Structure formats: C-alpha cells, structure tokens
Amino acid sequence: MSNVAAVIVTYNRADKLGKVIENVLAQDRPADQVVIVDNASTDDTARVLEQYEGRPSVEILRLTENTGGAGGFATGMARAHERGADFVWIMDDDCYPDSDALRELLDGLEAAETRMGLRLPFACSVVRWSNGDICEMNNPETTWDWGKLLVHGQQNVLVNACSFVSVMFPRWAITQFGLPLSEYFIWFDDQEYTRRVTAAGPGVQCLKSTVTHDLGANRGVNFADVNANNLWKFTYGVRNEASYRWHHEDPFAAARFAQRLFTGLRAGKVPMRLRLHLARKFVEGIRFDPQPRFPRTVL
C-alpha cells in the first residue's frame, strides 16, 4: 500500500489547528505519517501541538522563524519526501478535510491516470466555504479539455493550477520538479508550483474529495480590496506573480498582469501611495527569479 504523508503548515492559528489535525487523523484512509510545520507561532500553538507529541505517526517540525506558507510547505514536503512518502497531501491550518477526503483523492487520481494513460502530477479537493458554497479563493483553474474524464463517468476534472488547500502530490512530481519556492514566502507559491508540475501533464480535481476552508470571508484575490492593513499580503502577491509571469511565461503575460493590477487598483479607488508601492513590487518581481530546491532522497 502507498505511503501517504499529510503536511499541515501552521502560524498563529491555535484556535483552528486542533480541528484540522483531528480531521486529518480521523480519515477513513488514514495518512501513514502526519508532518506538522509550526512556522514559529507566537500564540498558543505550542500548547495545541503538545497533545500530539510522541504519537508514532505524527512529527512536529518547529521552525525558528516564520518562513511563510511557501517556506513551511517546502520544509514539510521535503521532510515527507525524506521519510519515504509516496504521496504528500498538503493543507493550511484552517482546512477541515471531510473524513473520506484523502481516500477520494487517491482513488480519483488512480482512476484518472488509468483513463488518461499517463502520470498526473497532482490531485486536489473541492474546497468549500463554511456555508457550503465553493470557496472563491481556492477554486482551481481548469484546462481547456476539463470534462475529458467527466464524460467517462468519473467525478474528476482536469485542472492547470490549484491552491495549497488540500492538494496531493505524488513523490515523482516532487523528485522531478522540486519543492515550492520558499522565497515567495506567501501568495502565488501554490499557483507557481502547481503550474510548474503540470509540465508533466494536467492536474486533477477530485469532486468527491471535499474540505472546508474556514476563512473569515468568502472572497477571491481582488486588487480592488487593497488597503493599508492587507497591503503586506498583496506586496508578496504582486512581486511573486510579476516574477512568475515574466520569467516563466513571457513579457506579454507580465504586461497583462500589470494591466489587471492597474485596473483592479483603480476600480477599488486604492490610495495612490499604495498603488505606487505595488508598482515598485511589480518591478522588483522582474528582477526576482528564485530557483527551486530539490529534496534529498533519504528513505
């Protein structure tokens, strides 16, 4: 049987983390190992994690500094790879998987690969918001032939990219394409990584695998929403996406992104000072081109 590692990355979410871990441990096809990466949390996270110390299938990695979601996922995935995982299932610390989420991912990926006749580099879940609606921030981008498996009766959709909220990568994809870019810190790390691995073929969204993303509001990324409080996140987002579009697509893609950014900021009547800040980040992104790190084979 395949060895599956679940990786949970957490930072200052002590109130939700316990439920995430419990939902992962209660899977009807349990993960063989659970790696929890604590990104140097300063709240009660340590107290929550204490309860799971010493469990044979749980490993807690405590980082000495906050490396962002990107750094945390890279660390956790590298560790799972080192521990010999055949599949690595990753999620945020506010993602509550339903009890059959992992099994449905494994079954869905296997069925999709059999039908397609090739290896597929990831399988992701349907992400719901707390009220059962689709979670706007985590809806994956489909391929042009997204219904290829649906017409054969499979509850699977082909996708180009998805978020790091319940997505499972086979070992070979991590060996071949490396780890997420820690340098991105936060935002667009998931888009860059899933797009990177689709060089080998499309990903698959398994519609029977479902999770709930416990966000405060159900809203996707929208540059009209930029304000002084959330600017720090958009700062990373703009730099990272500009870098990706320029270095991994082409200058025209970067220009289209610039236009989308400009239009959004204008529509939201975002103060000029913040717009200039993000424009500088866009330019920084053109000079920013981190390279992937590859995990070491240990077991």
Place this chain on the structure above:
Amino acid sequence: MTETSPLGTGQGLVYELTSSPRLFHDLTPRESRLLDGALTFHALTRPDENLRVTVLRTENAHFPALTDQRTERIEWADDRTVVGSVTARHRAAGDQSRITDLVVDLGGPPAKLVGRTTPPGRLFAARDRVRSEVPVAFDALRQLRTDRLENRRMARPIPRVGSLHERAPRANRELPKAVLFGMHWLELGGAEKWANQTVELAKAAGLLPIILTDQTSAHPDIVRDVFDGALVIPLTHPLSNVQESRLLARLFSEFDIHGIHVHHCVWLYQRLPWIRTHFPWVEMVDSLHIIEWRTGGFVDVALRMSNVMDAHHVISPQLRDYLIDRQGLKRDKVVLATLTDLTASRSGAAHHRVGSGPLTVAFVGRLTQQKRPYLFLRLAAQLRRELGDQVRFIMHGDGELAAETARQRARLGLDAVMTVRDSTVPVDRTWSEADVLVVSSDNEGVTLTSFEADAAGVLVVSADVGSQASVIADDLLVPRAPLQFLKTATGLIRRMVEDPAQRNTWARQQNQKMSDFAALPKAREWTRRLYEGWAS
C-alpha cells in the same frame, strides 16, 4: 585430474572427456575451473563435434582467452606455455569422426593482472600523467564534467527497446531446474559480494545456478565454495554470432531455466529481448547498485531493456527514485531491498566512543579512482597542519592506485602519522581503533563500510554521493567537488576534536538514520522468495 576429480560442474553435466587428459603441468584449481567453463561453452555451441583442446598458460600479464574467436586459431604468442591437451564432447553426442581443434588460453597469474590499465595512445598517457601528478585539480575538472552530465541525464529520458510480449505459460519439463545469472566477473567487489549471495540462495532453493560472466578477468574468485555445484561459463569476447544464439538456445534446451537474474552483465542485458522472444515464460530481473553519471553504466542499460524485464531490484532509495520518479518506470516494477545485512550485523545502537587520545581518522576501501584516496591524503595533511598530534590516521585497503598512493603519502609527509594496512589485515582491527571514517568517493550506491563503521561505533563523514544521505548524519555529508570536500571535511573533523559533545549528537543522528535504513526490506528476503517461486 582423474575420473573422481572433475574439472568442474560442466564435466558430466554438459560434456564428458573422451580420453584421459594429457597434461604436462598440473592445473591450479582456478585454471581447472576456467578450463571447465571453456569446455562447457564449446560443448554447448558444438554439440556434434569431438573437441581436441590445446591448453595454454603464461607467466605474463595476459587475460584468459576461453570462448572467443582466438580459440579457433592453432598458433599462439611466444610467451605461452602448453599445459597439455584434452579431448571432450557433449555428453549427448555419439561417436563422431569429425574433430574440431581449439586452443584455450588460461592466461597469466591473477596477481599480475591487478593494476590500472590505460587505453593505448599518447593522449591517454598524458591524461593519466596529469591525473597522477595533480589529482585534486584533475578531479575538480572531472567533477565539473560530472555535474554537467548529471544534469543532462536527469533531463533526458532513456530510450527503451522491445516490449513485454504476451507471456506464455511455462511447460513442465524433466530437466534440471535452473536460474541463469549474468555477472561482471568473479572478483571481489560490493556488487559481486551480493551476486555471490544470490548464487547461494538459488542453490538453497534447489535451482542450478548457471553463471555467465562477460568481463575480461583472471576470475580469482572462481574457486570460492559458492561456485561449487554451479555451472560457470566465463565468456571472453568476441564470440562468433552463431555461437551466441547457440549458447543461449542450448542452455534453454538442456536446462529448465525458470528465471534470469542479471548482475552487472551488459552482454546478457543486450540479449534479453532475443530471449524474451523465444523463451517467453522466463522471468527476468536484475540487481542495480549505482548510477554512473558519466557513462550511464548498468542503470542505463537496464532502462533500455526494461520493457522486456519483469522487475528491477535496487539497493538504494536514490536508485528507486531515479527509476520511478525520473525515468517513469511503474512503481511495482522497481523493488527496493537493501544490502544492510550483507556484511555488518546491527544488534542495536552501537555506542560511540569518545576517548581522550588523538582522534583517529580512517579510510577503508579499495585504492581506486572511484574512492579518491588522494583526497583522503590531502585531508590528512591539512588536518595534521591544523591539529598536530590531536589527530592520527589509518589507511586500510589496496588496489590499482596503491603505488601511486604510497608516493603521494610520502610526498605529503604523512608516513610517520598514518598507519597503512592492506586487505590481508582484518578490517575489524581498524574499526576497533578508528573514531571517524572518511568516505571520499566520487560515486557510490550505499557504502557497506558505512554500516560496518556505525556498527563499530565509528562516525562517518562522507561525500554526498549516491544514497549516502540515507545513512549519514545530515551535517556530516560534504560536497563531492574536491576543494569543497576538503574545506568542509576539515572543518567538521576540527569540530569533532574541539567539541566531543557534538560528536555524540552526530553519532545519535547517524544511528537513527542507519536504523531507519536498516528497517527497509532486505534483499536476501526478497530474492529468497523470488527464487522459491521460480523453483515451485
């Protein structure tokens, strides 16, 4: 040699002597078995002929010529001595009038056939001179080239040949059940040690081992007990085309070969598609040990032939990931089963010694280019300069670079502080004295010496090559490139001297990794089950 002491397993099983041998000199046991292999080959490929075989040997450094086209020529070089002649024929052949004359050259003594061989030509001579005089600079360039080729190899898929045709069911036949082995040569080496164990396992399962080797060698290990009762055919090349197919076809018609296990034998690998076509019931597996980044090595050959094979046994996670993750083989076709129990026995965590005397740093291994003994010598010289009497050294091993290594040792002024031991000294003596083992190799699978060192409570500092990351503490893995290797390894060993507590931490990490690795499936167990299936 009499009726009661046959030349080897082939006599009686494949061929019979038609008259008492006329020998002017006694054959050594090794020569008897080489001759047996040659007669087995010729009886199988000429089943209807009476063979009149002239047997030669030499005192010079020449390899045997047992099965190649030279055996058909009845003239030989001046330095060959005629040992005698034998007449033989296939055991199922009737009285035949046709006589075929053959000349089998048993070659020179094995001791004279050890050493580094350089291809002919001035260019290679100059290259070898540079390698010998400035080994670190030469190695630095070599590693740069390796990096480039490694990246290329990672990026390019290996082309595959053949396909797994429909498998035919095996018909039960009243013939000896057998397993066909392909081996490199019958000499000492890690891969050979494992190959020899599989021969034992085949015998234990009630299968007759038939062993083909394809490399030029004096085959000093042919006299080992493991080959008693095995049919050994050491091939020398070039064979004639018709003999190649005839040899394999006769083996399959005279023995009920249930499986093929290839250990580093390119000749047999390349004939697997033909065998798959004509004998589709035969199960085919191989054992792979190491990725050769510069040449591709056996792993490349195995990948090319993978479509006609049933399984690849690999001894390290690195190889498993390369075959499945990089080259796209199916997960159920690649079997990871380690050789941890091949030499060292793990009875639990060994206690790492932290004594008060000087730190003893050891090199244990063959003195070959792959193991880079010159790097160890440079490291020792550097440590000696920095730490003086706080360190001492042991160099344990011999091999083709022995003379060169001795010269470099003297040049670096290490004779007084380095104990030198050859392979006649039991390695346990070194383990009982050493604190640190340095693995300076430029390529490895997983080194057996690392297991032995850990079992003896010795810390291991290793180049980060092959699957060494599976068993060495993370901090003690050092870069493969020679200058970085020297700088990092010097720093680590200096720290060991200055901070004994850190040594204990590293020892615990090393022990944990070794234990995790030792918990992986074992090659002996997988192979035993495989052969029992073949024997049933």
